Amino acid sequence: MTQHIYNGVGFNGFKLDSSLTARSSAASLKTTMRHLMSKLGLHATLFALLLSLVCWTQLAWSQDAPILAADYPDRYTVIDGDTLWGISSRFLRDPWRWPEVWQGNPQVENPDLIYPGDVLLMSFIDGKATVRSLRREVVKLLPTARAEDYSEAIPPIDPAAIQAYLNAPLVTDEEELLKAAYIVEGFDSRLLLGRYNKFYARGITDLEAKEYRVFRPGRHFKDPVTGESLGFEAKHLGDAKMLTVSDPSKLIITKSLEDITIRDRLRPVRVKEALPFFYPSAPLDSSVTGVILETPNRSTELGALSVIAINLGEREQMRPGDVLRIFSHSRTRDDPMTGEEYSTPEERVGLALIFRTFAKVSYAIITDSERQVLPGDILRSPEYEKPLVSALGASE
Structure with missing residues (x-):
């Protein structure tokens, strides 16, 4: 009796490979059916066709459809100016799922970093999409590892868009404000201080710090x-x-963004803060929900590349790299015909990427927006499962 076994063993010796990608399955299926017709006859071939179509459809939707971009490249060469967010968006429909497809290079000191000149290859292993890197030449460190200059690696997002928010402003609680050192007097009894002006301050507790940020409670x-x-x-x-x-200590202003005066506070700076490396990823808690508080510059015109403050922080397990979907919040309206009140539905309007976290607040940058984003709009994990209406009108 002829043996027909699915998944790895073919019909009468013809293999139906379950690792085929959605892109290549159609061509492979056509070739397989031609062979089956000549060997098995019509009825067996129809059965094989039906089974293969089920397999191919399941594979296409379970593997490629939820994660890969429609026009993902098979090969991409990284160039200066690329960001990890941009690259993950090239390959994936859902950029926050990059950790699921990235295959680090164990032959380099930090296998997660990507550099200009690297060639990224898309491949499929057991039906699972995988992106790996053909790494450019590097300096040998050990027989099993190589050293590279981290500063040359592509950043997670464009540093120019968020650099002003890496060192300042910061978010602190009332107790920390009360403990902060403060300016008591300018030299020559100056009330307004600028660059190169000297002043006295009290409350200095870090005797080793040489550099300070001057700030004012906002x-x-x-x-x-x-x-x-x-x-x-x-x-x-x-x-x-x-x-x-x-007591008091004497300091000099080296940089002035605004007029500085008495009672303004001081915060020691040990090391210049830089953009941390992180993967785009979904929050640890898929049920997390928050809202946009406002923008640091109080702008109400929010869109792609706008920086926002949100009411989710380290307490809610937020991390740099976490991606959140933005939904317009429901609003109450009056029906123009009946006068009755009705509520507009929540609609997807964009994505935000967290880049700096505090205890109860985080800063995020809007990476994508389909329309204007407003303070009060809702934030949820991209893996939130409740069906919602898309801003484009399609039911999600």
Whole structure:
């Protein structure tokens, strides 16, 4: 009796490979059916065709459709100016799923970094999409590992869009504000201080710090739903350098963004903060929900590349690299015909990528927007499962 076995063993010796990609399955299926027709006859071939179509359809939707971009490249050469977000968007429909497809190179010191000149290859292993790198030449460190200059690696997102928010402003709580050192007097009784002006400060506790950020308590972030205090924005006014540690200590302003005056606060800076490396990824908690508080510059015109403050922080397990979907919040309207009130549905309007976290607040950048984003709009994990209406009108 002829044996017909699916998945790895073919019909009468013809193999139906379950690792075929959605792109290559159609051509492979056509060739296989031609052989089956000549060997098995019409009825067996129809059965094989039906089974293969089921297999191919399941494979296409379960493997490629949910994750791969429609026009993903088989091969891509990384160039200067590329970002990890941009590259993951080339290959994936859902960029936050990059960790699922990326195959690091164990022959380099940090296999997660990607450099200009690297060639990225898309392949499929057991039906699973995989992206790997043909790494450019590097300096040998050990027989099993190589060293590379991290500063040359492509960044997660465009540093120019968020550089101003890496060192400042910062978000702090009331207790930290009360403990911060503060300016008591300018030299020659100056009330307004600028670059190269010297001043006295009290409350210095870090006797080793040489560089300081000068800041002023700014907006008080409150949760719009619960009213909870989420922290105070510390507005960056400039930088200062320690001259003499005493009580009061003497410092000089090295950078001035705005006029500085008495009662402004000081925060020690040990190391210049840089853009951390991170993967785009979904939040640890798929049920997490938050809202957009506002933008650091108080703008109400929000779109792609706008920086936003949100009411989710380290307490909610937020991490740099976490991606959130943005939904327009439901609004109450009056029916123009009946006068009755109705509520507009939530609609998907974009994506936001977290790049800096604090205890109860995070900063994120809007990476994609289908229409204007507003303070008060809702944030959810991209893996949130509740069906919602797309801003383009399609039911999700």
